[in-house]
Amino acid sequence: MPRALPYLLLLPASLFLLVFFFYPFGLVVVESLTRGGEWTTENFTRMTGHWKFAPAFWNTIWLTAIVVPVQLIMALTMASVVQKLKTGRSGLLYIFAIPLGISDLAAGLIWLAIFEQSGFLNSIFHAFGIIDRPTLYLGYQNMWVIFLAVVLAEIWRATAIMMVIIVAGMGLIPKEYSEAAEVFGASRWQRFTRVTLPLLRPSLQTALILRILMAFEVFAVVMALGGTTLPVLMGETFQWQFQLQDRGVAAAYAMVILGLSVAFSLVVLRLLHVPKGARI
Amino acid sequence: MAEIVIKGVAKDFGAFTALHSVDLTIADQEFMVLLGASGCGKTTLLRIIAGLETPSQGEVWIGGRRVDHLPPRARGISMVFQNYAVFPHLTVFENIAFGLRMAKVTGTEVDRRVRRTAELMHIEQLLKRYSGELSGGQRQRVAVARALAMEPDVILMDEPLSNLDALLRLEMRAELKGVLAESKTTTIYVTHDQVEAMSLADRISVMNGGYIVQADRPTEVYRNPAARFVGSFIGNPPMNFLPAKSEGAGRWHVAGQSFAGPQGSAAEFAIRPEDLHPSDTGLSAEVRVVEPLGPHTLVTAQVAGQPFRAVLDSDRHITPGEVITLAPVPDRIRWFDPETQKAIA
Ligand SMILES: Nc1ncnc2c1ncn2[C@@H]1O[C@H](COP(=O)(O)OP(=O)(O)OP(=O)(O)O)[C@@H](O)[C@H]1O
Ligand SMILES: [Mg+2]
Numbered sequence: 001m002p003r004a005l006p007y008l009l010l011l012p013a014s015l016f017l018l019v020f021f022f023y024p025f026g027l028v029v030v031e032s033l034t035r036g037g038e039w040t041t042e043n044f045t046r047m048t049g050h051w052k053f054a055p056a057f058w059n060t061i062w063l064t065a066i067v068v069p070v071q072l073i074m075a076l077t078m079a080s081v082v083q084k085l086k087t088g089r090s091g092l093l094y095i096f097a098i099p100l101g102i103s104d105l106a107a108g109l110i111w112l113a114i115f116e117q118s119g120f121l122n123s124i125f126h127a128f129g130i131i132d133r134p135t136l137y138l139g140y141q142n143m144w145v146i147f148l149a150v151v152l153a154e155i156w157r158a159t160a161i162m163m164v165i166i167v168a169g170m171g172l173i174p175k176e177y178s179e180a181a182e183v184f185g186a187s188r189w190q191r192f193t194r195v196t197l198p199l200l201r202p203s204l205q206t207a208l209i210l211r212i213l214m215a216f217e218v219f220a221v222v223m224a225l226g227g228t229t230l231p232v233l234m235g236e237t238f239q240w241q242f243q244l245q246d247r248g249v250a251a252a253y254a255m256v257i258l259g260l261s262v263a264f265s266l267v268v269l270r271l272l273h274v275p276k277g278a279r280i
Numbered sequence: 281m282a283e284i285v286i287k288g289v290a291k292d293f294g295a296f297t298a299l300h301s302v303d304l305t306i307a308d309q310e311f312m313v314l315l316g317a318s319g320c321g322k323t324t325l326l327r328i329i330a331g332l333e334t335p336s337q338g339e340v341w342i343g344g345r346r347v348d349h350l351p352p353r354a355r356g357i358s359m360v361f362q363n364y365a366v367f368p369h370l371t372v373f374e375n376i377a378f379g380l381r382m383a384k385v386t387g388t389e390v391d392r393r394v395r396r397t398a399e400l401m402h403i404e405q406l407l408k409r410y411s412g413e414l415s416g417g418q419r420q421r422v423a424v425a426r427a428l429a430m431e432p433d434v435i436l437m438d439e440p441l442s443n444l445d446a447l448l449r450l451e452m453r454a455e456l457k458g459v460l461a462e463s464k465t466t467t468i469y470v471t472h473d474q475v476e477a478m479s480l481a482d483r484i485s486v487m488n489g490g491y492i493v494q495a496d497r498p499t500e501v502y503r504n505p506a507a508r509f510v511g512s513f514i515g516n517p518p519m520n521f522l523p524a525k526s527e528g529a530g531r532w533h534v535a536g537q538s539f540a541g542p543q544g545s546a547a548e549f550a551i552r553p554e555d556l557h558p559s560d561t562g563l564s565a566e567v568r569v570v571e572p573l574g575p576h577t578l579v580t581a582q583v584a585g586q587p588f589r590a591v592l593d594s595d596r597h598i599t600p601g602e603v604i605t606l607a608p609v610p611d612r613i614r615w616f617d618p619e620t621q622k623a624i625a
Pocket of ligand 1 (some may be wrong): 293296298316317318319321322323362363484487
């Protein structure tokens with residue numbers, strides 16, 4: 001096979017990426033660093049100077065910091081259970097994967113239907129006599145309820161993606177390693193932490209990076225459940241771009257999200273690094 | 281004290297029966313070798329003793345304690361897996377130390393034992409490597425070292441030297457035997473290699489199709505096979521068999537010759553190739569192939585239309601096509617019941 005062939009075969013995809021991804025991406029970078037054709041950092045100072053920046057930033061971080069670990073633990077638990085099943089495994093996987101087929105906005109709307117003033121939660125509480133008239137849960141007085149609703153919706157919506165990746169990863173680990181650990185005295189928990197988890201690192205990397213990136217881009221679920229009451233980075237990007245018509249600041253927000261994504265991806269890669277020769 | 285008693289252990293995989301009611305007792309500190317063709321159930325039996333497989337029937341006792349309901353780690357065993365199962369995410373050092381760490385052995389003691397067993401298996405220069413950076417034979421030695429480092433009462437080894445070159449295997453074999461005898465370990469050792477079996481074993485259990493056909497001292501297994509299978513499986517080349525016709529009164533007609541044998545109406549005559557020597561009277565054999573092996577010559581011939589092998593002194597010159605007369609050593613002749621395939625005493 002000629003040496004150039006693989007590169008030649010990859011050329012169309014690479015070109016496509018260059019033209020439709022890196023070019024617009026470059027434009028956004030430029031946009032964030034210019035104002036009226038001049039190079040400046042004013043977009044960033046405007047962004048950080050606005051009172052909504054700090055809450056948007058911290059809300060996004062907190063959402064990620066709560067949702068992702070909870071999802072990781074749930075996904076690992078569910079995957080371990082699924083892994084043990086002898087029959088009905090794929091059926092169960094399909095069921096778990098159903099929320100994956102729903103867009104994030106639809107997921108937000110489903111949870112809105114539960115939490116809103118005429119929603120299921122109110123009906124149930126009313127039926128059981130816990131409340132005597134419909135209550136507004138998702139108001140600005142109850143920020144933490146909005147936050148909680150978003151957390152729930154996100155967990156419901158996006159745990160399956162991690163689980164699917166982890167189940168696939170667990171399937172790649174030969175059972176002989178767990179057996180050897182068992183013979184050499186490891187308890188069930190020790191087998192999980194000393195054998196399964198380390199051997200799962202490549203899948204964990206994929207699952208975590210994917211999920212963290214998704215978490216930094218949280219938008220539609222927040223919009224559906226809280227509007228702009230609970231500011232997040234992506235929501236602010238949207239606001240500046242379309243409400244305030246300030247593309248420069250919107251681009252600056254986009255750069256912040258990008259910076260966070262890159263930084264956390266690197267952290268994950270570093271923490272879950274598998275030395276050469278230590279792969280399965 | 282770690283005597284192993286296996287009582288009526290059977291194992292079914294769905295409709296397939298891998299083990300049929302196996303009974304076996306392995307004395308404390310005994311070196312028991314399981315020998316048998318591929319797929320006869322050696323690994324399955326070992327895994328049942330280890331607790332990695334539940335028997336469909338029967339009991340397993342180790343050191344006077346019934347263990348078949350106990351998890352592997354409660355059985356006081358360590359094991360060398362047929363496919364090594366060396367952890368890829370740990371260095372060689374940490375692999376060997378794995379069981380010791382689980383047992384909460386102190387750091388210095390872990391260090392001492394890892395180094396000692398690594399030295400024994402000639403892998404002390406590999407301690408910092410990962411399993412992905414080892415050859416198959418090196419990986420196998422790591423697996424053996426990991427099992428030895430535990431200094432267990434019972435060690436189960438599934439073809440632990442199969443991947444080593446002949447010379448290294450010879451050396452490791454001797455070292456293993458020494459170490460295991462010194463540490464008073466009860467050993468069950470699976471192998472395909474008859475020479476290895478003969479040289480290591482206190483007793484050999486010959487398995488065939490999920491049965492233990494014979495469990496006895498190596499020379500017994502070799503000299504007095506309890507069944508036709510044992511004779512045909514052990515020995516290289518294996519035993520020769522010839523049909524025999526009863527002449528009555530314990531005399532048998534075999535390939536034109538008359539031999540004294542057991543009472544009865546049906547029997548098969550058997551003799552080992554090295555228990556034949558050229559003579560004036562005896563079985564007339566038409567030579568087909570002559571293979572000089574150095575000290576001996578292996579002659580493949582036909583006797584009464586049956587393939588027949590003899591190991592003869594290399595001084596004698598034999599050519600293919602020649603007809604020679606081979607006399608069996610009388611007290612080495614064995615007889616088998618063609619019906620049950622068992623030896624006739
Ligand atoms: N998990 C299983 N499911 C179904 N059949 C199995 C299973 N494990 C083993 N067997 C069958 O049981 C029989 C015995 O297998 P086992 O691994 O014990 O053979 P072995 O004597 O160790 O062979 P080898 O020398 O090739 O390692 C084989 O016919 C095998 O196909
Ligand atoms: Mg085997």
